[in-house]
Amino acid sequence: MSITKTHKIPRPAPVDMAHHAHLSGVFAPQRQEVDVRDLEVVGSLPKDLNGAYLRNGPNPRFDPIGTYVYPIDGDAMLHRVELAEGTARYTNQFVRTPQVVAEEKAGHVIWANATDAYRPGADEAGDLAGTARELPDINVVRHAGRLLAMAEADQPYRIDPETLGTIGRDSCDGAMAIGSTAHPKLDPATGELVLFNYMFEPPYLTWSVVAADGSALRTPTPVEGVDTPLMIHDMVLTERYIVLLLCPLVFDIAKVLTGGAVLDWQPDRGTRIALIPRAGGPVRWASDDAFWVWHFANGFDLPDGSVCVDYAQWAYPGGFADPGTPCDGALVRAVIDPGTGKVTRTVVADRDVEFPRIDDRSTTQRHGTIATLGKVAGRTGGMDALLFFDMAAGSETYWAPSHVAVGEPIFMPGSEHEYWGMIGTDRTDMSSWFYVLPAADPGSGPLAKVRLPIRVPAGLHGAWLAA
Template structure:
């Protein structure tokens, strides 16, 4: 059990179900309401921040927390739950020290002397944000850091990867894997020019292509999108500005004057090959998918008018939904240079996901986590959007029941794009009960076909993943 500092009060990111747990579990006998489908085979994974040693309760931000993975392994109608800290070098050093070593993102300007030993990176690898599964390898991701290899199903940490020394830039939390070629496309953002670097990793795990992407200033580029032949970069107005932070403002700020544009690059192109297309000013944190229709590129993502991520920006008026995304589409004509864009679905949502067998190609269905209308950073349901008909179906978790990212898991021998299950962790704050919901994607409105009652609390987290058996 980790040597934990006793800090759970005085900061909303440390209280209630946002607060950390310190125990690691391995549980096979859980109460199940309904029946676990026998054609659900694989590992449902959710990662998020679970801080142990904290420099300052007042300035702690949820992005600072040590990575913890919660997983459920499904096999033949049974389920096995596990949770494990990601044993990064930084996590292990703080455990050995018994106190904080790295201060946190909102404490960068604090005059307290750093405790980082010589030779270790100034930024702690938290491995707390998202997953990617590529070349039969599961990686836990943290944008300023190298990807961390995680073993399945036991969740053991196997160290970081620099792809035989060829990875020379940071690694986004949202790389894209083309299921047809097996290639993985990734990028990294930086405070220093060229601000963005892009790479392609082959189906066998060899980094085969890297190029800088020159943009005017550093920005928060959290996600991108990939089609059959192109990669799309979002130069949107969440800017990074240390001088602004030193003047008392946010390091990350919403800057409408920066504008919004989408860069289109051939998969193996270089910086000179990027074509930039101006679009209406807005914010995209997470994309859903992108594909090609002849010479037209289609991008779908959750888009908001502004943002409050890490306190950046401000709501336009008093409507909190100004900072909440809605499913949106851009159609970029590579021949005419024209862009058609507009709202697809009025439900406020984020964490947009698809059946990943359709990544980089046209998909029919998009799933998203529904924002609570007034409570920040909280999701209270899931929505399914149909690109062919424009129809939407929703399922809400119920009063005082909140969740996070829901993923699509294809049914064994599935017969259609939506023939599978939507899986997510939720927490009932009234009953103080954490659960895993399994919903038939063909009948989302009907709610769970099975609910696993987790015998301890599963804190709210970041991204989820599915790895088929």
């Protein structure tokens, strides 16, 4: 995602990192790259759990200039924890875009970030003059032999699965020719990778499909009925539909070129819901009051033809809007009728939650447990716990370690049992750990934790890659 320069803009000032919430403390950038085997394990790692946890996240290679808007900004760093027969190894590397390579050669920052209109000239950037910083720093996806570091509305970068070295941009045989958002969805039944992308210019919104063999099954196809550039971060996939929530966070390029904010929250527009038939055909539309969604847990088709979607809902996108009212969050289940456009929302948990994850093998099907970061009911404080919602039983449990900044949970199936994992950082000494919890009873706490050799900045999304 980038803003096109239309006139000369002065080089921005450095960001005050010490006083920036997402550039200090557990978010402070990590510049060290390491590869360490036989890590210290507290407890006992399950020997039936073999594979690798990969996590992406924003991590500026050099101290940034201009603005820094989390979670969009920051160079990508991949972190990998490999588990094999009860042992652990950690590796990390920057994703080396042309901008990162040029800055490493210069020894200092050259580019500003996504919402800055500044572009460096040839005196600093050489052949890359006038380009924007590329930011494949949101998610990591494996599909059809490709390991991809995903950006926000841009082409991903292909990564060497052995070394984590950067191979280069990848269009996935043309399915991502104009880019992809960070959250494509893999259909476990068909092996298809389904994605969408938003743009600043018409047609504003497209969708594509990568076949199980890695070829483009559908190249970028416009979503009819969209007349405004909107930010849409995530999607839902069911057997029949691609579900996109068009929340009213509008791009205003004219404002940013005159020093204003690039994104404008316009709640009077409400939230529109697009149900796009995977088999082709006209889009089914539904409408609702304005709300914001960063991330979905899952969706599935119901026997009566309606669509069920579970997601983390917010009153508005904090960080991009400030209406002066509390930004209340909740875990919500919505049922959408494609025929009438009626939307019925039910609150599962009436408090702040984020990063909802399921057993990815259940994608497009009725799922069991949803794991999230969030607040424990009846307790004060921030989102300092892992919450586990059993959607069939209607029950909830949690694990709330003291002093640990918890990260996104990930489901990890072993050959005999099932587990949840996540990276967390102990605020008392800033040490980072990889935690393994039993899926059968995650509230009982970790079976094991692995001490990582360096601090891992609080970041975004990851994937479990079974061996």
